[in-house]
Amino acid sequence: MTSRDPSVARSRGKASIYDVAALAGVSHQTVSRVINDRPHIRESTRVKVLAAMEEMQYSPSSAARALATNRSRRIGVLVDSPVQYGPSSTMRGLEEAARAAGYMVSASTVDDAPSLGLGEALAHLRGQDVDALCVIAPRYSTLLDVQVVSRELPTVLVKADPEDDVLTVAVDQYAGAVHAVDHLLELGHRRILHLAGPVDWADARVRARAYSERLAAEGLDVPRQIVGDWTSDFGYQVGADPTAIPADVTAVFASNDQMALGLIHGLFTRGILVPEHISVVGFDDLPDARHFLPPLTTVRQDFHALGALAMTSLLAALEEGSAPEYGMIEPELIVRDSTAAPRR
Incomplete structure (x- = not known):
């Protein structure tokens, strides 16, 4: 330890990382490594630094950490x-x-x-x-x-x-889309439509690719995808349009929950009920998805x-x-x- 008196530092105001380093007899870089819980610090050194911090009532600020590490944090x-x-x-x-x-x-x-x-x-x-x-x-x-x-x-x-x-x-967007399609396949659906997201979105492209490849792997026809804009209004337009969904489709995999919500609403206006007449799966698991009518089957992203x-x-x-x-x-x-x- 050095002979520096911690009371001198406190008399000047709040103690600095350099005051702690001087009291502990180490460099300010070592104090920074202890503060940030870095590996490869001797336990005896860590104890000395922590004791010095306690004695000087030192609480590291973001500015002090930035000074010690040459980073803005x-x-x-x-x-x-x-x-x-x-x-x-x-x-x-x-x-x-x-x-x-x-x-x-x-x-x-x-x-x-x-x-x-x-x-x-x-x-x-x-x-x-x-x-x-x-x-x-x-x-x-x-x-x-x-x-x-x-x-x-x-x-x-x-x-x-x-x-x-x-x-x-x-x-893993690919795995999520496969989960959705596999769920519908396991229920017995063989004509599954995809309501896709915008083509500029990476998530939408990966989900659409997984959907197509999964159906193809089962030897099933892949219906033409409908490309949407993520909004419930777009989903509603698709559901309300009697020409949008082929008559033999029994399930729709929507690329997000909002389009799924609008789709269910639009289908309802035509007297088509979910899931009695057609099943719908979403993606995201919005906080409100459990309160849709009916509550929505979906893929949860954390x-x-x-x-x-x-x-x-x-x-x-x-x-x-x-x-x-x-x-x-x-x-x-x-x-x-x-x-x-x-x-x-």
């Missing part, structure tokens, strides 16, 4: 389509995980015109000296500038399929866990210099009352 997050349930829920999960790890979050959003705002949003985040970047990028059109940024600082993409040379995390996985991957890249190239979370089929065996 700030994560930049670019969120595409923030009004959609998936991106907004993933963002909340990441924010919680970041706070738990002692990081702040700066967010920028891009909506219906990504080509006009993506570069500016990325520049805004980089201007805040973020340590790393998370891009919640469900649309391919949001990825135009991400490759360049990812070469300059740790970056993770939240995206349904891998991107070359960029760390990516996702819920967006909170997805956000946490994105933060964990960034921390691994920041603090250990490496991270898995592609992290996946398994979805879960939730069976409710909107599906049943075909009656025709």
Whole structure:
């Protein structure tokens, strides 16, 4: 220990990380590693540092941590389509995980015109000296500038399929779609229509591919997909249109819960009941999906866990210099009352 009197530091005001380091007889970098619970610290050293922190009543602030590590301890997050349930829920999960790890979050959003705002949003985040970047990028059109940024600082993409040379995390969209189709097949359905999401969305493309490949593997015809826009209004239009769904279709796999909701409503206006006349499966498991009439069978995505996985991957890249190239979370089929065996 040094001869520094901790009371001197306290008389100047709040003790600093350097005061703790001097009292413990270690470097301020060592104090930082103890604060951040890094591995490879001798237990005796850890005890000395913790005792010094207690004696000096030291509470590490984010500014002190930044000074000790030469980092801002700030994560930049670019969120595409923030009004959609998936991106907004993933963002909340990441924010919680970041706070738990002692990081702040700066967010920028891009909506219906990504080509006009993506570069500016990325520049805004980089201007805040973020340590790393998370891009919640469900649309391919949001990825135009991400490759360049990812070469300059740790970056993770939240995206349904891998991107070359960029760390990516996702819920396994392919497996989720297979769960949905298999459920309908097990009930006995053989003519299953897919109400797909927009083609620019990675999630929608992967789900549509899984649907087609699963039916083809069973030797079944693959009906022409109907491409929607994620909204319940679009689903309603399809359900209410007597020409939209072929007469021999006994089940519909909707690419999200909102389109499934509108579809059920539209079918009802024509006297077609779910699941008595046609079964419907959604995707996402919105908080309200259990209260649809009928309660919706759907594929649950754990967006909170997805956000946490994105933060964990960034921390691994920041603090250990490496991270898995592609992290996946398994979805879960939730069976409710909107599906049943075909009656025709």
